[in-house]
Amino acid sequence: MTESVSKESSLIADEGLDKGLARLTSEKIEKTIKTILTNETGARLKTYVSTCVHCGLCSDACHVYLSNRDPACSPVGKIKQTIWEIVKKKGKVDAQFIRRASEIAYTECNLCRRCAMYCPFGIDISYMILIVRRICHKLGVTPHYLQDTAQSHSATLNQMWVKDDEWVDTLQWQEEEAQDEIGDLRIPIDQEGADFFYSVIAPEPKFRAQLIYQAAVIFHSAGVSWTMPATPGWDNSDMCMFSGDNEMMGRLKKAHFETAMRLKVKKIVMGECGHAFRSVYDVGNRWLGFREPPIPIIHSIQFFYELLKEGRIKIAKKYAKTVTLHDPCNTVRGAGLHEMIRMIAHETCEKVIEMHPNREHNYCCNAGGGVINCGPPFKNKRVENNSIKADQLRNVKEQGAETVIAPCHNCHGGLEDIIHTYKLDMDLKFLGDIIYECMEKPEE
Amino acid sequence: MKQHSLKISLIITLIMMLMAAYSAHSQEEDVKTVEDDAFTEQMRPIVPFLHDEHNEIAEIAECGVCHHVYDDNGLLSEDETSEESQCSECHLPAKSKDKTELIKYYHNQCKNCHLQRNAGPIMCAECHVK
Amino acid sequence: MHAVYNFVSGPLLWVSFILFFGGSVYRIVSMVRMAKKTDPVVYHFWSLKYALRSIFHWIIPFASENMRKQPAMTIVTFAFHICLFIAPLFLFAHIILFKASWNISWMYLPDTVADIMTMIVIGACIFFLVRRLKLPEVKYVTSCSDYVILAIVAAPFITGFWTFHQLPGFRIMGIAHILSGEIMLAAIPFTRLSHMFFFPFTRGYMGSEFGAVRHARDW
Numbered sequence: 001m002t003e004s005v006s007k008e009s010s011l012i013a014d015e016g017l018d019k020g021l022a023r024l025t026s027e028k029i030e031k032t033i034k035t036i037l038t039n040e041t042g043a044r045l046k047t048y049v050s051t052c053v054h055c056g057l058c059s060d061a062c063h064v065y066l067s068n069r070d071p072a073c074s075p076v077g078k079i080k081q082t083i084w085e086i087v088k089k090k091g092k093v094d095a096q097f098i099r100r101a102s103e104i105a106y107t108e109c110n111l112c113r114r115c116a117m118y119c120p121f122g123i124d125i126s127y128m129i130l131i132v133r134r135i136c137h138k139l140g141v142t143p144h145y146l147q148d149t150a151q152s153h154s155a156t157l158n159q160m161w162v163k164d165d166e167w168v169d170t171l172q173w174q175e176e177e178a179q180d181e182i183g184d185l186r187i188p189i190d191q192e193g194a195d196f197f198y199s200v201i202a203p204e205p206k207f208r209a210q211l212i213y214q215a216a217v218i219f220h221s222a223g224v225s226w227t228m229p230a231t232p233g234w235d236n237s238d239m240c241m242f243s244g245d246n247e248m249m250g251r252l253k254k255a256h257f258e259t260a261m262r263l264k265v266k267k268i269v270m271g272e273c274g275h276a277f278r279s280v281y282d283v284g285n286r287w288l289g290f291r292e293p294p295i296p297i298i299h300s301i302q303f304f305y306e307l308l309k310e311g312r313i314k315i316a317k318k319y320a321k322t323v324t325l326h327d328p329c330n331t332v333r334g335a336g337l338h339e340m341i342r343m344i345a346h347e348t349c350e351k352v353i354e355m356h357p358n359r360e361h362n363y364c365c366n367a368g369g370g371v372i373n374c375g376p377p378f379k380n381k382r383v384e385n386n387s388i389k390a391d392q393l394r395n396v397k398e399q400g401a402e403t404v405i406a407p408c409h410n411c412h413g414g415l416e417d418i419i420h421t422y423k424l425d426m427d428l429k430f431l432g433d434i435i436y437e438c439m440e441k442p443e444e
Numbered sequence: 445m446k447q448h449s450l451k452i453s454l455i456i457t458l459i460m461m462l463m464a465a466y467s468a469h470s471q472e473e474d475v476k477t478v479e480d481d482a483f484t485e486q487m488r489p490i491v492p493f494l495h496d497e498h499n500e501i502a503e504i505a506e507c508g509v510c511h512h513v514y515d516d517n518g519l520l521s522e523d524e525t526s527e528e529s530q531c532s533e534c535h536l537p538a539k540s541k542d543k544t545e546l547i548k549y550y551h552n553q554c555k556n557c558h559l560q561r562n563a564g565p566i567m568c569a570e571c572h573v574k
Numbered sequence: 575m576h577a578v579y580n581f582v583s584g585p586l587l588w589v590s591f592i593l594f595f596g597g598s599v600y601r602i603v604s605m606v607r608m609a610k611k612t613d614p615v616v617y618h619f620w621s622l623k624y625a626l627r628s629i630f631h632w633i634i635p636f637a638s639e640n641m642r643k644q645p646a647m648t649i650v651t652f653a654f655h656i657c658l659f660i661a662p663l664f665l666f667a668h669i670i671l672f673k674a675s676w677n678i679s680w681m682y683l684p685d686t687v688a689d690i691m692t693m694i695v696i697g698a699c700i701f702f703l704v705r706r707l708k709l710p711e712v713k714y715v716t717s718c719s720d721y722v723i724l725a726i727v728a729a730p731f732i733t734g735f736w737t738f739h740q741l742p743g744f745r746i747m748g749i750a751h752i753l754s755g756e757i758m759l760a761a762i763p764f765t766r767l768s769h770m771f772f773f774p775f776t777r778g779y780m781g782s783e784f785g786a787v788r789h790a791r792d793w
Contacts, residue, residue, distance in 0.1 A: 042612020043605050044779075051772045054720050056705075056712035060643055071714035080715045117792045118640040120632055121773055122780030282787060291618055336789025360790045361639055487666055487685065544670060544679040551674050562576040567748040568667055569740045 014377045016144030017099055023140060024095040032138050033091030041131060048123045049087055052076065058125065061118035063363040064108055067387040075115035075125045078104050082132045102141045105132040107378045108385070110369035111242070112329040117360065126369075130244070137244030145375025149239040152202075154248055157255050158235035160202035168230050170205040174213040178220075182442055185220045187212070191227035193264045196298070198226050199256065200271040201237035201409055211271065214436040218304075221441055222312040226269070233259030236270050238279035242370030246287055253284030260295050267296040269303045272430045274330030274408035275368060282334060299331055301407050304431055305340035308347050316440040319349040321427070323434075324393075324401040326355065326415060327362035328408035336360075344431055345405060348438050353401045355392045363389050365406070367414025383421045386414070390422040403427040405434060482532030482546055488572035502563070510553065575745065582752045590756035597763030598771055605775070616779050621786040628781020629774055631793035638793035647705075654698035658727070661691035662755070667738070685738075692735050699728035719765075726761050729754035 037045075059065050059074035071077050082101040085093060093101075111126040119125070136142055142150070152161045162170075168189065175187040188194060198219070204211050219226050228234060233255040240248035257280075260268050270276060277299050285293045298306075307313045325345055332338045338359040345352045357363070366386035371378070393404065393415075404419070404426050406412055412428055419426050475495035504510070513524040514534075526534075535549040554571070558564035565571050609616050631637045641648040662668060666682040673679040683691070702724055706716045733751035737744050761767055784792035 043609035044613045044616065046608070047605055047772055047776060050766060051769045051776055053723075053766050053769055054712070054715045054717070056709060056715060057640060057644065057647070059711040060640065065711070069710075071711040074711045074714070076715045077711065116780050117638075117784075120638075120640070120777075121769060122628065122632075122777040122792060124780060124783075286615065333784075333790050334788050357639075360792075542679065544673045547670055548673045548677070551670065555674075559576060559580060566576060566579050567737070567745060569737060569744050569748065574740050 012103070012377050012381065014103075014143050014374075016142050016147050017102055020102075020139065020141035021095050021099050024098060026092070026094060029093060029095065029098060029139060030091040033086055033093070033135055036131070036135050036138060037087070037091070040134065044124070045083070045087070045128065045131065048128060049084065051121050052079075052119075052123055053121075055120070058115040058119045058123075061115040063112075063114075063366060063388050064385045066363075067385050067389075073108055073385070075109075075119075078109055079125060079128055083128045086132070086135070098136065098139060098141055101132055102136040102143075105129050105136060106143050106146060106242075107371055107374050107381065110329070110364045110366060110371050112364035112368060113333050114329070114361070114364065117333070133242065133244035134246065135244070142243050143374035143378070145377075146239060146243050146370055146373045149373050150243045150245055150248065153238070153240050153252055154245075157232035157252060158202040159237040159239060160206040162202050162205055162235075164232065167205055167234060170209055171212065171228055174209050174216065178213045178216050182217060182220060185216060187216050188227040190230040190263065192262075194227035195225040195265065196227075196267045196269045197260045197263050197265040198228055198269050198271070199234060199236040199276075201273045201276050202235045203237075203409060204271060211430065211432060214432050215271065215300075217436055217441065218307070218313060218432065218439065221439060222307050224307075224312070227263055227265065229259045229263060231259065231262075233262075236268075236276040236280055237273065238276060238284060239370055239373055241279045241283050242275070242373070249279065249284050250287045253280060253288055256280060256284075257288075257294050265295070267298055268293075269298045270300060272300045272407040272409065272432060274328040274334070274410055275370075278330040278334050299335065299337060301331055301337045301340050301344070301431060304344050304435055305337075308344060308435075313435065314440045315348050315435075315438050317438055319403070319434050319438050321349075321402040322351040322353060322400045323349045323403040323405050323429075324353045324355050324396040325358070326365065326404055326406040326408075326411055327358055327360075328406065328411045329362065329364050329368055331408065332362060333360050341405070341407060341431070344435070348434050349405075351400075353396050353399050355396050363392060365389060365408075365411040365414030365418070367417075368408075368410045372410055372413045379417065382414070383417045386418055387422070389415070390418050390424065393419065393424050393426060394422070397424055397426060401426070403429055405429050405431060407431045478550070480530050480532045480546070480550075482530070482536050483543065485543075488568070489574055491571045492573065502561075575749075578749055579752075582749055582756070586753070586756055590760045593760035593764075594762055597760070598768075601763045601768055602771055605772070619782050619787060620779060621782040624785025625774075625778030625781045627785055628792050629777050631791075632777055646701075650698050650701045653694050654702075657691035657694045657698075661688050661695065662730070662734075664688070689735070689738065692731050692738075695731045696728060696735065699724055699731070723761070723765055723767060726754070726758050726765075727767070730758055 054076065056071075056074065056076060058076050059071070062073065062075050065071075065074040065077070072081065082104055085097065086101070109126070109129045111129060113124070113126050115125045116122055149159055152159055156162060158167075171187050171189055175185065178185045178187075198215060200212065200215075235252075236256055238249055238252055240246070240252060256268075268280070270280070277297070280293055281297050281299075285291075304313075308315075323345060325341055327338050327341065332341075342352070355362075363386075366382050366389065371382055374382075404415060406415055406428060407430055412430070415428055418424070419428065475493065478491040478493045499505075507525040507527050508521075511525045511527040513521040513526045515521050531549060531553075532546050536543070536546040554564070555566055558566050635648055635652045636642050636645075661683070664681060664683045665688050666685060669679050669682045703721075705712050706720060706724075707713060730751060733747045733754055736747040737751050741747070758767075762770055780792055784790050
């Protein structure tokens, strides 16, 4: 069975990979790899490759390996099939190798960094997978759907081909909707000097506009001073970070930070998204030369936590269904916000059941790291490769949990597919959903 | 009767004296092992060493080659030898607890000579036979 | 025999010491200098406090989640690494040789203890070998060099055990013991055995990123 998974996966047709493959020549492969290895890597890669003792202890860290028990899917197994070969052969690899490497790097690793906590040497495996992605990007062998998203970023500075007028229109539409509930509610657009700029990912205006509505209600009730920009730069998401298009990632982050500067806000508060947080807090800022983000970045988890702690929002009636918590990699292993998630859940919900392992040791949803953005061709594999998460969910469901709280868009996508495929029949909520539902709202 | 018993006693005494003299002689002349009273704790088996045989094979005639004496200036004495004393008397000064000091001298005495002459045992187990 | 002994215990020993110490210094210095040029991020984000926090959790048995998940491996690997260092450095026979050559000595272990430690190292090497051969996730990433490295480490202990117990052929084994010890020392800087001195750097950097930037534990 273990064999069949890896064989099957290499048969998945993908327009981006297949067409990219057709354009490759061995000279191009070698030249591209050499350029990247020489100009963009050095001591870290060298030390990681020469320090790894091939002990296999990282295997138990990976939800993909734990789900299919295929040694080719363990963290070090993926490294063996990709960067070790690339380094050993100094780029003299064939097109088929690049195709397989691309599929591994883009669809079998979420860059969740759990393996770095299981490797006794703390070898950063996700860093090496990102080098593979960088090579594949430069070679033009990226999964079609992911590349399409990156193109959108490049053309519109947002992830979902949202046009400038559609963006403002959506905000005004949500404002109107919300005014039915709270008459004097505003979604302040382009208000210079507000306390914070609320940034979201493009799927919010595109598919989940009610999240903007809910955030507006929460902010209005808390009486905070906020704004959203009218211009590109409003989207904090970043698939270019995951496709290996670092230059484009830099452009996106620059636009985002500059928008905050233009609005003269004190900080950026961002919606419940994990990868975007990683991009602005940890990766994109570094590409632009900032050790820390040039302006404070507060994730919604922390913002909600602060609002509750300061008593700016009050809970009218606790959420009645039993909930469980899914820790998103990028805000938990990436920012240590796990205790805040718990505080909010316990403040707002009647009963919370923990999944195990949790906090920094959570299992990824298998959607992160751009994997879900590789789209339908890889969906079945993505869901099959996370049966361990399904087991975890089933376990808490048997203990009575009905709702899964996952404060991350990618996690929602991944968990939704898992819940559906494994017939778990559980609700999926953002923290904002729960707070909006349970909070005291101004009477109007 | 009395005379008879006196004779027997005399003979026994004589035999015992002879035996004692013989055994004293054998201790002095026929050395079979390397031992030193300073080694109270045995870390390794005692080294078998057939003194006469060794010297015959090694063609050592002068006692001073091994049983050396150094004068106050640290110079090898030409006419004095030290076969009456144990190595530890000089080589474990001031009742030092560090026995490795004395061991060093024993090892250097045997091993360095063997290495110089390309003959004789040099590895641990060749001398400290179990 | 005397010529061979003189050669392996004389010039070869110096070659191995030079390769080991010189090689280690060279590898560390060149890595540190290269990092300054190619990976300045390591310098920008290095935090001594969090590096030590992480290292601490990974040098204490069972102080990390993965160690608790793999109790057999944890016990074996700690016993192995401890014995690997302690037994040769505090072996009576080795101290005697240091004393004879350089007139320095330090505390030593009772022979029985050293003997048990040697057996632990050999046993651990067998455990690692079986792991490589039997566990699919380890077998998959095992290459020929992994067996060679394992043999390089096991050899001085097997030959040392052989010589100490004076098993048949102990003279040849004694020479093999010295030689294999030298090979191991010389191999450390130039093989994956270099994890010996790269561990604090890789672990420390990951600890710094996790602790100072991501406010999360990495154990």
